[in-house]
Amino acid sequence: VSGTAMRASQEDFENAMNQVKLLKKDPGNEVKLKLYALYKQATEGPCSIPKPGVFDLTNKAKWDAWNVLGNLPKETARQNYVDLVSSLTSSSKSSSQAKPGADRERQGYENLVVTSEDGITKIMLNRPIKKNAISTQMYHEIMLALKTASKDDSTITVLTGNGDYYCSGNDLTNFTDIPAGGVEEKAKNSALMLRDFVGCFIDFPKPLIAVVNGPAVGIGVTTLGLFDVVYASDKATFHTPFGHLGLSPEGCSSYTFPKIMGPAKAAEMLIFGKKLTAREACAQGLVTEVFPDSIFQKEVWTRLKAYSKLPPNAMRVSKQVIRNTEKEKLHAVNAEECRVLRERWMSDECINAAMNFLSRRAKL
Numbered sequence: 001v002s003g004t005a006m007r008a009s010q011e012d013f014e015n016a017m018n019q020v021k022l023l024k025k026d027p028g029n030e031v032k033l034k035l036y037a038l039y040k041q042a043t044e045g046p047c048s049i050p051k052p053g054v055f056d057l058t059n060k061a062k063w064d065a066w067n068v069l070g071n072l073p074k075e076t077a078r079q080n081y082v083d084l085v086s087s088l089t090s091s092s093k094s095s096s097q098a099k100p101g102a103d104r105e106r107q108g109y110e111n112l113v114v115t116s117e118d119g120i121t122k123i124m125l126n127r128p129i130k131k132n133a134i135s136t137q138m139y140h141e142i143m144l145a146l147k148t149a150s151k152d153d154s155t156i157t158v159l160t161g162n163g164d165y166y167c168s169g170n171d172l173t174n175f176t177d178i179p180a181g182g183v184e185e186k187a188k189n190s191a192l193m194l195r196d197f198v199g200c201f202i203d204f205p206k207p208l209i210a211v212v213n214g215p216a217v218g219i220g221v222t223t224l225g226l227f228d229v230v231y232a233s234d235k236a237t238f239h240t241p242f243g244h245l246g247l248s249p250e251g252c253s254s255y256t257f258p259k260i261m262g263p264a265k266a267a268e269m270l271i272f273g274k275k276l277t278a279r280e281a282c283a284q285g286l287v288t289e290v291f292p293d294s295i296f297q298k299e300v301w302t303r304l305k306a307y308s309k310l311p312p313n314a315m316r317v318s319k320q321v322i323r324n325t326e327k328e329k330l331h332a333v334n335a336e337e338c339r340v341l342r343e344r345w346m347s348d349e350c351i352n353a354a355m356n357f358l359s360r361r362a363k364l
């Protein structure tokens with residue numbers, strides 16, 4: 001799942017090709033095109049055949065799907081093919097066990113509820129008792145859910161929270177289980193995990209929408225700069241209390257926030273921890289639109305259902321055109337933020353702030 005995941009062997013690839021032939025349910029045209037494109041890329045490399053004419057619809061769709069993979073290395077295409085087939089076989093197993101008429105709900109997550117319906121994959125943080133604070137396990141679950149959603153047959157992906165909070169940020173107890181290697185080992189592993197986590201948002205290929213149902217804190221806010229659209233309830237607030245916690249910005253916010261709202265407004269949030277209301281965040285460009293809480297869910301989902309019916313390849317390609325020029329920069333920013341945070345996590349300022357929260361002496 002992470003960047004260190006094993007590469008699929010030729011045997012895995014051949015097994016996956018056989019599994020495709022055994023699929024009981026037609027996976028739909030979009031997935032079939034993806035399988036075709038990944039197969040061609042894995043076996044022949046980048047698309048170099050002439051583009052079919054505009055009226056040769058089937059071959060044109062196949063060509064587009066292959067061509068959009070650009071210079072994706074053969075081994076990565078082979079791995080993606082194997083992953084895609086594996087997600088199809090596991091979802092067909094779970095959907096065959098699902099009750100008739102029920103949404104396709106992906107099981108196996110402890111703190112997420114992931115559903116796919118109407119072309120929308122919804123990833124819901126589901127730890128309301130802890131205000132959806134993100135535990136170490138949840139970071140891994142969110143990465144897995146995003147990677148799976150990037151390859152499933154939905155057209156758009158939504159992240160939201162269950163309960164009154166969208167997300168209260170990093171679970172501050174993440175730093176209490178110190179391994180045998182000590183604080184340094186913990187900080188090193190956390191920085192690697194954070195880099196992978198944020199990388200999944202940077203690389204996410206489809207429209208990614210945040211449905212911010214309530215207050216957002218820390219990494220729940222900073223990653224918003226990597227979403228394509230952010231809808232917020234008027235009950236939401238946006239708070240990055242890094243100064244109070246002895247921390248520094250992450251989620252590429254050191255780059256995206258000054259770009260979105262200008263350096264002065266970004267500094268007030270990221271250095272001094274100024275909390276924004278939903279309307280302020282909207283005025284500053286971090287939020288796309290704010291809705292009264294009483295109609296938030298209804299309005300947002302009606303709109304998203306309409307968007308999900310737009311041509312998926314056009315949405316995907318438009319996102320790439322908007323985002324691709326920035327990708328390399330974002331990965332570099334992410335790496336640097338994680339390097340700085342690794343130092344911060346070992347600082348007295350940070351350790352004392354986490355202890356204060358945990359001993360309930362200080363609350364934001």
Ligand SMILES: CCCCC/C=C/CC(=O)SCCNC(=O)CCNC(=O)[C@H](O)C(C)(C)COP(=O)(O)OP(=O)(O)OC[C@H]1O[C@@H](n2cnc3c(N)ncnc32)[C@H](O)[C@@H]1OP(=O)(O)O
Pocket residue numbers: 129130131133134168169170171172173174190191193194217218219220241242245247250357363364
């Ligand atoms: C590890 C590698 C990646 C690191 C990435 C770094 C990211 C940086 C950040 O995200 S910084 C932001 C960190 N978050 C915070 O500082 C928020 C801390 N929480 C609070 O200040 C408050 O809980 C609150 C304002 C979010 C909500 O206050 P309220 O009074 O409404 O509710 P409670 O405080 O009673 O909370 C209910 C229970 O939830 C637990 N909880 C809430 N947030 C967190 C959290 N971030 N980490 C751990 N636990 C959290 C809280 O402890 C209560 O639990 P309890 O009932 O068992 O006491």
